[in-house]
Amino acid sequence: MPLSVARRGIDFVAKNASNKGLPRFEVAFHGGGEPTVNWKTMVGAADYARSQADRLGLSVGLGAASNGVLNETQIEWMVEHLQGVSLSFDGLPDSHDRHRPLIGGAASSGRVMHTMRRFDEASFAYAVRMTVTEDQIQNLPASIAYLCENFRVQSIQVEPAYQLGRWSNAPVAETIEFIDAFRKARRHAVAAGRTLSFSAARLDTLTNHFCGVSQDNFCLTPDGNVSACYEVFSEQSQRAAVFIYGHPLADAEGYSFDESRLRTLRGLAVEHRTHCHGCFAKWHCAGDCHHKALAEDAGVEFAGSNRCHITRELMKDQLLDRIAASGGIFWHEQLRAESASSA
Numbered sequence: 072m073p074l075s076v077a078r079r080g081i082d083f084v085a086k087n088a089s090n091k092g093l094p095r096f097e098v099a100f101h102g103g104g105e106p107t108v109n110w111k112t113m114v115g116a117a118d119y120a121r122s123q124a125d126r127l128g129l130s131v132g133l134g135a136a137s138n139g140v141l142n143e144t145q146i147e148w149m150v151e152h153l154q155g156v157s158l159s160f161d162g163l164p165d166s167h168d169r170h171r172p173l174i175g176g177a178a179s180s181g182r183v184m185h186t187m188r189r190f191d192e193a194s195f196a197y198a199v200r201m202t203v204t205e206d207q208i209q210n211l212p213a214s215i216a217y218l219c220e221n222f223r224v225q226s227i228q229v230e231p232a233y234q235l236g237r238w239s240n241a242p243v244a245e246t247i248e249f250i251d252a253f254r255k256a257r258r259h260a261v262a263a264g265r266t267l268s269f270s271a272a273r274l275d276t277l278t279n280h281f282c283g284v285s286q287d288n289f290c291l292t293p294d295g296n297v298s299a300c301y302e303v304f305s306e307q308s309q310r311a312a313v314f315i316y317g318h319p320l321a322d323a324e325g326y327s328f329d330e331s332r333l334r335t336l337r338g339l340a341v342e343h344r345t346h347c348h349g350c351f352a353k354w355h356c357a358g359d360c361h362h363k364a365l366a367e368d369a370g371v372e373f374a375g376s377n378r379c380h381i382t383r384e385l386m387k388d389q390l391l392d393r394i395a396a397s398g399g400i401f402w403h404e405q406l407r408a409e410s411a412s413s414a
């Protein structure tokens with residue numbers, strides 16, 4: 072992505088925030104790969120975002136998702152300029168190296184762990200995103216124990232590998248074995264005072280949308296078009312016609328938006344999903360990842376997925392924890408109605 076593309080996007084978002092009277096806007100460096108590979112644009116965009124925020128009297132939040140294979144300059148820059156980073160790390164070094172070798176085939180876990188140690192020394196806020204393939208499920212508890220023992224990361228998100236992209240032919244990891252391993256892993260995390268999460272099971276979040284796809288997410292592709300989904304960052308993507316909804320104007324600042332696509336995207340909120348209507352996790356999971364659902368259902372109405380079972384089981388765990396923490400007291404509409412009628 073050239074810097075000019077990032078600057079146009081920042082101009083649009085910053086002006087939008089200012090016009091709406093909002094106090095801040097955010098820039099997240101995500102990338103269809105690794106954002107630090109395009110280092111000049113990343114640093115230039117961050118500088119530009121801060122200058123635009125100053126000019127408009129706003130604050131700006133800067134964050135990134137990274138593979139953690141960084142040099143010292145990049146680590147120091149992130150500590151100084153970003154408010155947080157999400158690092159991809161798959162747990163035990165062996166597990167990580169099996170999935171994420173360097174471009175020449177060498178192991179990358181040492182590099183990522185060096186980054187985490189440097190972030191720890193600087194008390195820098197980072198999170199870990201762990202992807203678990205079917206063959207690594209059994210290692211999940213040991214992976215979480217390893218992370219908690221060796222690093223100060225507070226928040227670890229674990230997801231079974233989506234059968235998309237490089238995992239499209241991998242055996243399914245969204246299994247009962249994953250749920251069992253997650254429960255064991257969570258015990259290690261809780262004992263260490265850390266948070267272990269699965270993205271769709273979030274008891275403390277009440278929402279009608281899983282992510283920003285239905286909320287006018289503004290993600291730029293390298294060519295400068297606007298996508299609603301971080302996963303759809305190329306005009307060649309199979310789902311480009313669903314998620315890419317904006318294009319830069321040829322002879323002026325700003326963008327033109329496809330209103331019809333936007334309406335469809337905004338309609339993806341969970342209340343419009345028939346299959347989710349009776350689900351007790353509905354207002355927490357909020358229909359899960361739309362990109363994944365589309366890939367699985369090939370354009371047919373969503374009919375649930377293996378992830379639904381994981382979500383509900385892990386939601387139940389959280390509910391039971393809350394009930395236990397309250398001394399066994401819980402709210403139940405039927406019991407409430409019965410006790411009211413017998414009073």
Ligand code: SF4
Pocket residue numbers: 271346347350351352353354356357358359375376378379380382383
């Ligand atoms: S049915 Fe599945 S996708 Fe829908 S809210 Fe429930 S768990 Fe989430």
